[in-house]
Amino acid sequence: MNKGIKKTGTPSWEELKASPGLPDEDRLEKGPVAFIECVQEIPCNPCEEACPFNAIEVGTPITNLPKLNGEKCTGCGLCIAACPGLAIFRVHKNYTDSTSLVEFPFEYYPLPEEGETVNCVNREGKFITKGRVVRVRNPERFDSTPLITVEIPKEFYLEVRSMERKRCKGC
Numbered sequence: 001m002n003k004g005i006k007k008t009g010t011p012s013w014e015e016l017k018a019s020p021g022l023p024d025e026d027r028l029e030k031g032p033v034a035f036i037e038c039v040q041e042i043p044c045n046p047c048e049e050a051c052p053f054n055a056i057e058v059g060t061p062i063t064n065l066p067k068l069n070g071e072k073c074t075g076c077g078l079c080i081a082a083c084p085g086l087a088i089f090r091v092h093k094n095y096t097d098s099t100s101l102v103e104f105p106f107e108y109y110p111l112p113e114e115g116e117t118v119n120c121v122n123r124e125g126k127f128i129t130k131g132r133v134v135r136v137r138n139p140e141r142f143d144s145t146p147l148i149t150v151e152i153p154k155e156f157y158l159e160v161r162s163m164e165r166k167r168c169k170g171c
C-alpha cells in the first residue's frame with residue numbers, strides 16, 4: 001500500500017477514520033470543532049495541556065493517540081498552535097448553506113490578509129479549490145504559529161488543510 005503516514009508523511013483517510021481525534025458526524029453538524037489528525041504513537045501531549053475545556057485526552061502512556069471529546073470541544077481552536085506536529089485543524093462544516101470554514105496552522109511569511117482569495121491545498125499540498133481568508137490569528141501566545149481560517153465550498157471541508165505559500169515581493 002502506497003498510502004499512509006509512513007509512506008507519504010501524511011495520514012490516509014483510513015488512518016484518520018481509525019484514530020480517536022476526529023469528531024463524529026453529529027458533532028460536525030453542530031458547529032466548529034477540532035480535527036486532531038494525529039495518527040502516530042509518539043511521546044507528545046501539548047494538545048492535552050492546551051485545551052481549556054479538557055476536550056483532549058492523551059493520558060498515560062504519553063504515546064497514546066490524542067482522543068477528542070466532541071461534546072466538550074467548543075471549537076475555540078486554541079489547541080492548534082500548541083501542536084508541534086501541525087496536526088490539528090478547526091472545521092466549521094455548516095458556516096453557510098454552501099460553504100465551510102477550515103482553520104489551519106501556517107508558518108510561512110508573508111501571511112495572507114483577511115478578505116484575500118488564496119489557493120487552498122490538501123494534506124499533500126495539492127491544489128483543491130480557491131478560498132477566502134476570513135481570519136488571521138497571530139498573537140504572541142501562539143509562539144510564531146499563525147492560524148489562518150479560509151471559507152471554502154462545503155464539498156471540500158474534509159480535504160482542504162492548508163494554502164499555497166504566497167510569493168514575497170521580489171521572489
Ligand code: SF4
Nearest residue numbers: 051073074076077079
Ligand atoms: S478547539 Fe478548543 S475546545 Fe476544542 S479541543 Fe481544541 S482547545 Fe479544546
Ligand code: SF4
Nearest residue numbers: 038044046047083085
Ligand atoms: S500535540 Fe499534536 S503531535 Fe502532539 S499528541 Fe497532540 S496532536 Fe499529536
